[in-house]
Amino acid sequence: MWAVIRTGGKQYVAAPGKKLKIEKIDAAEGGNFVxxxxxxxxxxxxxxxxxxPMVPGASVHAKVLKQARTRKVIxxxxxxxxxxxxxxxxxxxxxxxxxxxxxxxxxx
Numbered sequence: 001m002w003a004v005i006r007t008g009g010k011q012y013v014a015a016p017g018k019k020l021k022i023e024k025i026d027a028a029e030g031g032n033f034v035x036x037x038x039x040x041x042x043x044x045x046x047x048x049x050x051x052x053p054m055v056p057g058a059s060v061h062a063k064v065l066k067q068a069r070t071r072k073v074i075x076x077x078x079x080x081x082x083x084x085x086x087x088x089x090x091x092x093x094x095x096x097x098x099x100x101x102x103x104x105x106x107x108x
Contacts, residue, residue, distance in 0.1 A: 001042065015102075022095055025064075035105065041055055065098055
């Protein structure tokens with residue numbers, strides 16, 4: 001079974017046991033988090049449920065492994081012959097989660 005979830009403006013394929021690095025969410029390390037914005041679910045019998053835009057009643061449960069920051073990205077701006085340069089660094093926050101289980105939409 002797998003599902004497509006939406007979080008942080010991006011879409012991810014979630015399957016039980018899979019680890020994902022997603023945009024930072026407000027959840028404690030070691031705690032659980034429930035994703036409710038499910039776009040699509042597929043079960044083992046290849047029954048596909050496509051949301052319009054969300055699948056009602058479906059959810060994905062995940063365990064928060066860590067809250068961290070990525071490696072530094074250097075942003076260097078330079079204008080030739082003007083003696084102007086600017087150097088900046090940026091580290092994006094992210095959350096690493098492990099998918100525990102997927103609850104498909106209830107059958108109608």
